Amino acid sequence: MPEGHSIHRLARQFGDVFVGRRLSVSSPQGRFAQGAALLDGRVLEAASAHGKQLFLQFGGGLVLRVHLGLYGAWEFGGDATFRGASSIGAPRRVGERELADDGARQPSAAPPPPRGAVRARLVSENGWADLRGASACVVETAEEAAAVRARLGPDPLxxxxxxxxxxxxxxxxxxxxxxxxxxxxxxxxxxxxxxxxxxxxxxxxxxxxxxxxxxxxxxxxxxxxxxxxxxxxxxxxxxxxxxxxxxxxxxxxxxxxxxxxxxxxxxxxxxxxxxxxxxxxxxxxxxxxxxxxxxxxxxxxxxxxxxxxxxxx
Ligand SMILES: [Zn+2]
Incomplete structure (x- = not known):
């Protein structure tokens, strides 16, 4: 299971590549279709982590809360201006190593056809992020997200x-x-x-x-x-x-x-x-x-x- 440092790196990654951008949000797998419809077309305003929880705050007071659990992972890709394209999430049987972009894929702002069960897909003008296998992927009000945070102990990071x-x-x-x-x-x-x-x-x-x-x-x-x-x-x-x-x-x-x-x-x-x-x-x-x-x-x-x-x- 990714530990807190991975989730804080994810928050940084979202901050670098998506905050301030209007995002298309979808659920190629369908399981998150309702939540995606609520977020689709909104601007991502902030990204933060507390422990193993990732909070993506969208315009209109909605928060996408994600917990990767044991098997969840994010994959990123984009064009040449999309910095830090990488995969961060579940360790691939080799400790906590992240899979770096292997360079095999041509840089492209457009996401590839979804592979496997992509729960959520976020797309900006310059890049995209796919979420697979998370144990939680829910849209909450700011108050609901704050209540989740309040139940958690302090985060050393x-x-x-x-x-x-x-x-x-x-x-x-x-x-x-x-x-x-x-x-x-x-x-x-x-x-x-x-x-x-x-x-x-x-x-x-x-x-x-x-x-x-x-x-x-x-x-x-x-x-x-x-x-x-x-x-x-x-x-x-x-x-x-x-x-x-x-x-x-x-x-x-x-x-x-x-x-x-x-x-x-x-x-x-x-x-x-x-x-x-x-x-x-x-x-x-x-x-x-x-x-x-x-x-x-x-x-x-x-x-x-x-x-x-x-x-x-
Ligand atoms: Zn010893």
Missing amino acids: ARAAAGEQQASDGADAAEFARRLTRRRAPVARLLMDQEVVAGIGNVYRAELLFRARLDPFTPGTALGTERALALWEDAAAAMAEGVRDGRIVTTGPQFWIGGSGSLPGPEDAHYVYRRHGMPCRVCGTAVTMAAEAGRKLYWCTGCQAPDGTRGAI
Whole structure:
């Protein structure tokens, strides 16, 4: 499932190529035909993300809200003036890598005939975007969209998305700490709860817990405010890098062996995620995997011992 950094990149992409433009909106698949008819011919006024939710605000007070879920993805294309044509969405079985435009397609403002089940198609004078496989694609009033936002926990990327210099906001950090430390559930489960914190998915939760040297089964109530705030700061920093890089890299450069350019290959990008059975990069203990609330959890029993007394890197 795309994590929050991917959705913030999508919001940026929509801001770059579509905001201020009048869009033709359709549903080639038909499932979103009614919603598309409401938006067709309106100007896209703003694009924003909160956690894993994308909000496209159209003229007339209507909002297209999209949650990609496990399988959703956006595909973009356009003419030479349409910047950043790419696909962003569900990872194609290779972690969080985005599929870049392979250059095989000729630049064209006109969209190709729909392939597969295109739920929604947005078209401007210069380009187009196709949405497939989303778990939510609905037209809402501004009030309804605000109510969805209000139910979500704070988003570690909100401050960065607003263009502020600081990586995170103090009030959001305090709210996160409050929501995290008032519940007895394991911290690994709470980090995936979008009402505690919005945007963290399975990769970030495993990696953030490792970076904090935290036992994933530590109850939220046993964390304490200081460790909760440190988790928030690290989440904000790591996810901002994800927005910048378009993928999740949580390891430091000292662990990068493969890869090309300035980033590591996927085999060096994580400390514990999908590394079960392999030696921990720090202590050599075999990385452990277990199902936690239906999702696979990865951690190092050596570095993330239950006593919680080990310091972070
Ligand atoms: Zn270890």
